[in-house]
Amino acid sequence: MPQIQIQSTPARIGIQSELGQYQMRQGKVNLNIKTEPTVIDIKTERPVLIIDQTDTWNALTGGKAEAFWDRIYNSYGQYAARYVENKTQEYDRIGDITAGGNPVADLARQKMSQDMIPLNVYGHASPRNVKFDAIISKPEVNVQVGGVTTTPDYSPLDIQYQRGKFNVYMEQYASVKITPPEIDLTI
Template sequence: MTVPLPQIQIQSVPGRIGIQSQSGQYDIRQNSATIDVQTSDTVIDIKTEQPVVMIDMTKTWDALTGGKPEAFWNRIYSSYKECAIRYIQSKVQEYNQIGDLTAGGNPVADVAKQSLSQQDLKLNVFGPASYDNVDFQAVITKPEVNVQVGRADINVKVNKPDIQYNRGNVKVYMEQYASITVTPPIIDLTH
């Protein structure tokens, strides 16, 4: 009879190393940029003068009242020469008619009769009556415009970022230790 040989049993468990890691983190904070804006308004300065209307009514007053005394008397004096010439011309014509011996009838009576229907000589002492006796003149000055352009001053201040770095870590540990188990053979001595 054969006897089985006893066997040794060896059992091994490998060791395991555990590693836990945590990444580093950046914490970045940055405030918005600070903007300072200062403006000044545009200023418009306009200087104007009232329009001036000049009315000359000299011709109107000359036609209505004869005008200023100096102008009135100048018209009378200048009219005398013309009146004297017309008067002399009418008298020369009358005396020529009386002196014409070839004309029949009674020339003195005819001239006397004509002189009754004659109009008197008129002195031109008033100015002419016209719808255009008033002169208008308007003086309009150009406005003076001064523009002071406004402006905007913009100052921008960039705030630096606040950067915080939180370090990560690496944790190394034995998750399982290595082991060897040796089981001796069982020997049966009863045989």
């Protein structure tokens, strides 16, 4: 019995592709630097020197009148006590009958050659009579801190893209081949 022959060929699709390409360019970055110096402001006052020569002038000239008379007045008590003591000794000597001689004449002669009791009207002389006192104020310091400012200057980024290729094609078409049976028509 004759048979039909069928032959089929499947279709085949071909694909070719190439990747796209990026090209990127960017210029150098410029860096702007700005500096501000630190400012220091110092304010000071001149030192004050106080010299006290009061004791020196008291020792040399007696000083101011008030201090001069004060020293004289304050030393009167000491002189009065010494005077009373001397007079008591003189009267004891005059009153002593056993001593003999002429005590009044002897005391008078002695008084003529005797120095007066020194009166301390001047101050004490000393190398430390001059006093120094210094007034030094602290300086006022103001500091304005400087700084550094940096500013980058970027150039723009240039991006270019080249598209790739994508090719789809039929590598083989589908086909069906039918072979009819051979029939012998000769009979």
